Amino acid sequence: MAILKSTLTLLIVVLMPSLLLGAVQQHPLLMEGKQALYQRVLSKPGAHFYEEIQKAKSKPATPFSVFYVYNRKTKNGATWLQLGHNRHGELAGWMPETETIPWNQGLTVAFRDPVGNDRVLLFNEKDNLKALIDSNDKEKYRQLYQAAESGELDDNSPVIAIQPRTHIDILKDFYLVPIRDHEDIYIGNEQARILQVSSVPLLPAVESKKADVAPKRAKASDKKIKPFRSAVVFVIDSTLSMDPYIDRTREAVRKIYDTITKEDLTGDVSFGLIAFRDNPQAVPDLEYLTQTYVDLQQGQDAAGFFNQVSSLKAATISSRDFNEDSFAGVNEAIAGIDWQGQDARYVVLITDAGPREAGDPLSGTGMSSASLRQLAQDKGIALSVLHLLTPSIMADHSKAEETYRDLSYYPGIGSFYFGVETGNVERFGRVLDALATQITEQVKLAAMAAAGKNMALERQAKNNQAEQEKETDQLAQFQAKVAKLGYALRMRYLQQNDKQQIPNVFNAWLVDRDINKPRRQTLDVRVLLTRDQLSDLHGIMHQVLITAEEGLLSPRTFLHDLKSLAATIARDPEQLGTTTRVTGARQGNLADMGFMREYIEDLPYTGEVMNLSLENWQDWPAREQISFINRLEEKINYYQVLHDHTDLWVSLDGGPISGDSVFPIALEMLP
Template identity: 55%
Template sequence: MNQFLIIFCLFILSGHSIRAADRSVSNLATKPLLMAGKRNLYQRVLTLPNAKLYPHQKLSKDDPIEIPPFSPYYVYQRVNDNAQQEWLQIGLGRKGDIVGWISSDKTLEWNHGLTLSFRKPASGKDRVLLFRDKESIKEIAETYDQQRYEQLYSAATKGKSIKDSPVAAIQPLKDIDIRKHFYLLPIHDYEEIYLKDSTARLLKVSSVSLEASKQKNSDTLKKGANTLSKANIVFVIDSTLSMGPYIQRTQEAVRKIYDSLNQQSLLGKVQFGLIAFRDNPKAAPQIDYLTRRYVSLKQGKNAASFMKSVESLKPALFSSKDFVEDSYAGVLSALNVMDWDPDSARFIVLITDAGARGEDDPLASTGIDATGLNYAAQKKNTAIFVLHLLTDDPMADHELATRQYRQLSQYPNIGSLYYAVPTGDVHEFGQVLDSLAGQITRQITQSDHVQNTQLQVSKNPQLAGLQAKIEKLGHALGMRYLTNSDNEKAPDVFNAWLLDRTFQNPEKPAVDVRVLLTRDQLSDLYSVLKKVLEIAEQGMISPNTFLGELKSLAATITRDPNQLGGTTATTSGRGISLSELGFVREYIEGLPYTGEVMNLSLQDWQSWSVSQQTAFLQRLEEKIAYYQALHDHVDLWISLTGGAMDGDSVFPVPLDMLP
């Protein structure tokens, strides 16, 4: 019987995606690969269970990093190694956020967001059969061979094996509510056919079932505790000639944090360390040292010992050889020589106004580049922030330095923890440093149930973006110490073909079509659709533009929800929609299903009566209300990493509830 059943279970995974990348920042692909025959749609994949990420496109001495299943990535390169194994270079975003390489057999093609859920069986004869190949199910469907279908169906339900049976599995007899027990049936291919007198679709899906992994501290997890309990923060400061004001301001920021912790009786929960770096003394002997640890984390448990240890830190009296420093040496020193607490979340804050010496620089001491150093940090569960001071020195190559530091500060499923301080403004630098350290400390106080104030989101867009990432980062690092994946079992994954209509009653759907969205994407959808509808109701756009906006929005949801907000004229800031660019048709070509609005033409709209148009607008308003309710119903959202619900948690939204 087991060979015929697909068993879907709620899964709570404790693996965490960690980012690595290709070896050279300068050689990174700038755009993902396009889908075949498309001008504006890029290749994407979902990771399978037990997928591993490598820094290179081959197995190497570097330990791989496990990635949570169903993590979406863009594909930047496809390369075959000497064994003709295909490797994919993957990234989180569409603008060069490379994370590393993965074997293609550990991925699923994910060129749209459509997935299926089984309907509750109404009788004993309408469970869905999954076939091993398209030809077998197509022949039975097109000839409407009821006898053959009944034979295969009966054998599958009884768990009997028929010689050369094309059936791979059957829908479980017991109803599995996808809202309570999440499973995934992503659609990869389809073909329209006739089933008796009705139009039907053959769908190629991947079936993935996962068993719940056992976890430590399950009671704690059920309460949703995923905040930080302790933190180690190590400042890696450029101590060359120009850095005096920033060293002083860093001391001031640390003093403020100590005062805050002391007031809440939490001294010792956050420990600070400090490493200074300059440049290779071989190039400029007068600069004295390459790296030096001024404050260990043990010394940084309280303000007095930190300030006493850092008293002797002064900027160099002489300039280095050029306007690049060996900042990678400072970060590597922090990773390797600092006395990290194994039970604390780890943060490095790199502060510099200069670019870094790359691996090919003869004066570089590490022989490592940004991506290799990022990989080393992720292996040690350490997040790297970079505060890059864009001073006005004519010798500075800030463009190159920005690329280096954005790559160095990448963090899995969050993005780059990089902040560019315009003109090196000391005041703004101080604000960012206060916000960064203060926000981490605030998360510590939350875990200790200390009453604290609401996070004040900055009016500075760049700082507000960093604050949002820090909030996510706190959840991610907090969960790292609450879970265990030792007992996780490898799931069953296979491809199969099925009919989207009930064989005995072709008028009746056998499955529901859904779009997998994150909670943040649903929030974006709510905001965009609400704004488009408000503008339309105010008469500020023509019916043609209104329909174009809706079609742009609907096409984006099903193809690439990450672009929400950037493909409609009312929200993109460019005044041009996907429809006006002529890409809507490209987006919907190849999709087995589309929402209501995609089949609506201007002629249809104009031919409708006022009551019909009003009813359509009311349906859109009902969908907006549904998005709000779904967003607020926290129990429905599924964390793919086993943590508490956050903006990256997912829910398969029914297609008929989308525009």
């Protein structure tokens, strides 16, 4: 008996490593035609895990969580997937395939605001959409669009859904539109992409019975729609010689407060003010880089605003050169002001100097105009620039104008830049008065429309906007853009109780450009990352750049590491750190492993890095190479700022913001 026990013990000892090794060697299924990319899926809202196929549910899955596919089985005509939390064999359970979305790349799209433009049509088959585009049949498109818009699509229609008529804030009503397949096509002379997508809201649609009850309850309790609120934060240069513009800004705000009081809109329009100078480490007597004089709570009424701003004076000494850190002031307005509850959000930069951009050793932000603009758009803020073109032999106004135009660009409308010739104070005052008056008028129109009054005024405002767009005068064009943005924001506000939702469509085809206006993009391409993944990306990119600057990476390895990083983000962010040499990946980067092409091919959209070859890099002059590296550093700084803005992140399980919270990052902000 003792011999038998000894034999069994020895057998277990011998077999145990093999058993353990067998468990470790379990891998997910590969994507078709791939050697290194595994099949992945997203769990739909409401999905559950099962310990065994068609047995009792074990636990719910967090919506839009990513899982690896380890096995597929069909039972009673239904396909089931065995899913794992990672690619290392940690299994989660079984799930019906119908409760998942294929997620073989991390790209998703978000619908742009449709106000003033056609909404996106979703088709049942690629061939139907492609035939419509190829034939350029405007009449057929019009008929399909009208049927979809009126909700009168018949069973034989190739259109199965239409983009909601209202703007849906992805941070308030989170949704995903993952890209499953694509095909390049031309609409006229514009290159476009036909995309196969799934369209899934995080929360289920409100049932019709409940939707019918809601208005009655609201009426019974006499519940009113919340007032439309606008906020304007002035970011004003307070360096030498700016006193006349500071005084004129005070005057403009005082006029608006008088109007607000007369119209009984006190509290519905708030003003804030932030002053900026320049890096005090370079010139200590400047005293500060930025200073918030008035926040939006203090600026709800005239007394609060002017009590706070009374001490604002221009500096008595000059900054180091003609550039000043206006970006630090704008960043403080975006990050330091509490914008919660504001339906329309404006930041107005007033300066006569060029900005300190990323790469400038005196920059307080390390951010570019593109990064700062994206951060503002992430928070729903429109940036305007009143650029005082004061005479100076030192000023490079043309370069500053180019940067400020880029900073103040708003998608679908244009740049909110206004250059004040010679810095004329009277001209500056007229522009400021016009801007502030328009914003206040928007609040008045929204209040009337919400009360069901004077919708004719809203229509007249729309007509006035159309007339202004025809004007060639700079101020009229500027006002037309403000009016267009204001109209879009009011429509969002007035339709907030209209429970529009992204259509819940598992398989549809759409095109990423407006069929009637091919130059207009209808979608924003994004990559869904967790907060932890963004932190990893920040660290690895920083490490790649530092190592390259120290001369420890050859140009080839530098580019291959960057391309590996970009491709990994688009394909499988869970693998960050395992596909770059600089992080000590055992097999090197994707080029070393021979998988670079496999990762990049089939992606419908690629960023700047993935399209850059070693030959192109070596052909670039030193200035262009430095500019490229500066752009990467700007993105690294953006990642840090975005990571720290916890109000932008979405917790899919309803819990507090954590490393698993997600944000759909614009593709152009990735490497």
